[in-house]
Amino acid sequence: MPLFTRSRQLLHKDAATTDEDPKPTAGDAADSEGDDAADPEAEAGPDADAPDPDAGTPDPEAGTPGLGAGTPGPEAGTPGLGAGTPGPDADLPGPDAGTPDPDADTPDPHSDTPDPEAAPAGGRKHPGLARARSSTTTVLAALLVFAALVVPNELTRLTPAAFTRIPVEAIFGAALLLVLPTPARRVTAVLAGACLGLVTVLNLLDMGFYSVLDRPFDLVLDWILFDDAKAFLQDSVGTAGAIGAVIVVIALVFALLVLITLAVVRLTRLVAEHSAVATRSVLVAGTVWVGCMALGVQYVGVPVASLATADLAKHRLYTVRAGIEDERAFAREAAVDRFADAPADRLLTGLRGKDVIFAFVESYGRSAIEDPAMAPQMNETLAEGTGRLKAAGFSARSGFLTSPTFGGGSWLAHSTFMSGLWVKNQQRYRSVTSSDHLSLTGAFQRSGAWRTVGIMPGVTRSWPEGKFYGLDTVYDSRELGYEGPKFSWAPVPDQYSLSAFERLENSKPGRKPLMSEIILVSSHNPWAPIPRAIGWDEIGDGSVYESISKEGKDPKEVWKDPDQVRTEYRRSVEYSVNSLVSYVTEYGDKDTVLVLLGDHQPAKIVTGENAGRDVPISIVAHDPAVLDKIAGWGWHEGLKPSPDAPVWPMDMFRDRFLTAYGPQPPAPATPPAR
Numbered sequence: 001m002p003l004f005t006r007s008r009q010l011l012h013k014d015a016a017t018t019d020e021d022p023k024p025t026a027g028d029a030a031d032s033e034g035d036d037a038a039d040p041e042a043e044a045g046p047d048a049d050a051p052d053p054d055a056g057t058p059d060p061e062a063g064t065p066g067l068g069a070g071t072p073g074p075e076a077g078t079p080g081l082g083a084g085t086p087g088p089d090a091d092l093p094g095p096d097a098g099t100p101d102p103d104a105d106t107p108d109p110h111s112d113t114p115d116p117e118a119a120p121a122g123g124r125k126h127p128g129l130a131r132a133r134s135s136t137t138t139v140l141a142a143l144l145v146f147a148a149l150v151v152p153n154e155l156t157r158l159t160p161a162a163f164t165r166i167p168v169e170a171i172f173g174a175a176l177l178l179v180l181p182t183p184a185r186r187v188t189a190v191l192a193g194a195c196l197g198l199v200t201v202l203n204l205l206d207m208g209f210y211s212v213l214d215r216p217f218d219l220v221l222d223w224i225l226f227d228d229a230k231a232f233l234q235d236s237v238g239t240a241g242a243i244g245a246v247i248v249v250i251a252l253v254f255a256l257l258v259l260i261t262l263a264v265v266r267l268t269r270l271v272a273e274h275s276a277v278a279t280r281s282v283l284v285a286g287t288v289w290v291g292c293m294a295l296g297v298q299y300v301g302v303p304v305a306s307l308a309t310a311d312l313a314k315h316r317l318y319t320v321r322a323g324i325e326d327e328r329a330f331a332r333e334a335a336v337d338r339f340a341d342a343p344a345d346r347l348l349t350g351l352r353g354k355d356v357i358f359a360f361v362e363s364y365g366r367s368a369i370e371d372p373a374m375a376p377q378m379n380e381t382l383a384e385g386t387g388r389l390k391a392a393g394f395s396a397r398s399g400f401l402t403s404p405t406f407g408g409g410s411w412l413a414h415s416t417f418m419s420g421l422w423v424k425n426q427q428r429y430r431s432v433t434s435s436d437h438l439s440l441t442g443a444f445q446r447s448g449a450w451r452t453v454g455i456m457p458g459v460t461r462s463w464p465e466g467k468f469y470g471l472d473t474v475y476d477s478r479e480l481g482y483e484g485p486k487f488s489w490a491p492v493p494d495q496y497s498l499s500a501f502e503r504l505e506n507s508k509p510g511r512k513p514l515m516s517e518i519i520l521v522s523s524h525n526p527w528a529p530i531p532r533a534i535g536w537d538e539i540g541d542g543s544v545y546e547s548i549s550k551e552g553k554d555p556k557e558v559w560k561d562p563d564q565v566r567t568e569y570r571r572s573v574e575y576s577v578n579s580l581v582s583y584v585t586e587y588g589d590k591d592t593v594l595v596l597l598g599d600h601q602p603a604k605i606v607t608g609e610n611a612g613r614d615v616p617i618s619i620v621a622h623d624p625a626v627l628d629k630i631a632g633w634g635w636h637e638g639l640k641p642s643p644d645a646p647v648w649p650m651d652m653f654r655d656r657f658l659t660a661y662g663p664q665p666p667a668p669a670t671p672p673a674r
Helices: 002-016 026-031 040-044 127-150 168-179 182-213 222-273 275-295 308-334 375-391 410-419 426-433 440-447 464-469 494-506 545-551 562-587 624-628 650-660
Strands: 355-361 395-402 451-456 473-476 514-520 592-598 614-621 647-649
Touching (some): 127 168, 127 308, 182 222, 375 562, 473 494, 562 592, 614 624
Parallel strands (some): 355 592
Antiparallel strands (some): 395 614
8 A cells, every 4th residue: 555655646646747737636645645654544444545546537527525424425535534523633733744845835937926036126137247247346346445545646656556555444444354253243334434534534634735725634623614614605605505615515415425435334244144255354464464574565655554544543543642631731821921011101112102003915925926837926026015115215135934824824923923823723712812811913012102903805794802812903804994895805905905094094284103914915826816006096885896706717727727826826916015105105104123934835736745834024114223133033134035045934933023013022931832
């Protein structure tokens, strides 16, 4: 009987492979129990277990097995169990019943149920294309992470050699991910990707700051500059253009953070899936890196073994800590003032009765008079100005000062010049302008011998720092009476500012001697359009500048060509200097003293690399006694300082000026911090 049963099973399996009945039959299940299960009905006789050969073939019309008195009916696909009581083996399938037929899941071609293999998703229909897409994504992720690890933070170092380095951070990161358990690995990958994205964003900010301000971005102090950058964009390209630029920048930063994080996560998954290959790769890369580091291997002067990201991250932490320490050091320095206790009647005695003007020319740097592309025309302007002043009875002496800032941040230079302290960042600026440290202009006010005024056309809103400068009255852009157009960033043309100063203060009869701080802004970036000089009697309320503004160049067009940028920069400085010379020769007298200086060098697009931070400074006076008091300074005659003229740090000017024209102060208690 076992042989008979096995034969029936084989027959049924053969039948299952036909198109007529692709599914296993109930008879198969019943017969599969025959070998190993003891049927209680088997005692009926030798033929009781031998069913009719035809009985094993299920009736295609019989969907439910019949329940008889215990004897399977001829039409039943499953033997009935007598009296409704299940046999002892009823719930135990035969050895073959639990194994589905390989073809049992093949759907009926006429069925309405869709076959999942018939409409594959995710590229199953084109596995080669899916693999290529996955490989391409992985390669792009690796390139993005590699670039983020080795990209420098200065545009001048962004060369092909920068991308020939082996970043140790990638080796260390891969090794760490290999030993971490799965949950920790996932969290670490996300955090590492986010941190790498932030470092990359900071590197890009450094590139911008180096190219404009010649220094890296200060993670603590420089956020306030973004407001100034937005205002500059708005003045240069309009409100809509500025808003659009801000949206694009924010979107790019967000996209960079997300993409780098996703790239790190993808590579982490790849490392985990191929841990053996990844382990060998880490060992090989680590060995090569150590060898290159030990041997000092370089490519075009760039070390192959890179620590760039780690070094930059360490530098960020150092600058934050150094910023905290610098605040304390600067507070100690600012508390020591050599002239704090100088009697008012002894301050500036050598200038009593003089009208003293301190005039800052925006972005007037040493490059304007020494760069071969600009020097010939600029020096001709200075020589002509010197001649005009001499014809009017004035003489000039000139030298150089080193500014604490470059390309921007004029307020740092102004506060350094006036305070005698090295104000190199926003933190120091807030500290000094909120203190009672004596400023140079404040010394004039304390003496009681001058009325002190400020002409600030670049100030467009409240300026609480103005109290520090000791100015009796400040005229900002809203109080100068200007009714003309802006010239890009510059709210008021320089010649109009000087005309307003004459109208509001200098021409008043019976006035006290004036000490004036005048900030000229027409030479402010983007240096287009530039006003042109007109007759002093034509200026009026400034409406005349409507047509002059339309004559000027479009800054967007100028900035397409660096040569044009340099040309327009030079022309703007020439305009500002000519305006001052013209004012002195037109309205100056024997008591006029002009201190003319630049605040900082222009952006690197004008100066190029390694231009330094020196700015020209000149003192112009009608009275020879004024210049005699500074004869020991070694400054050169005329408005143009010679290349070998003395160079002082800008914070030294206050003390030397107060000393030359007043009492000799005691020696400083502590050296200045820079």
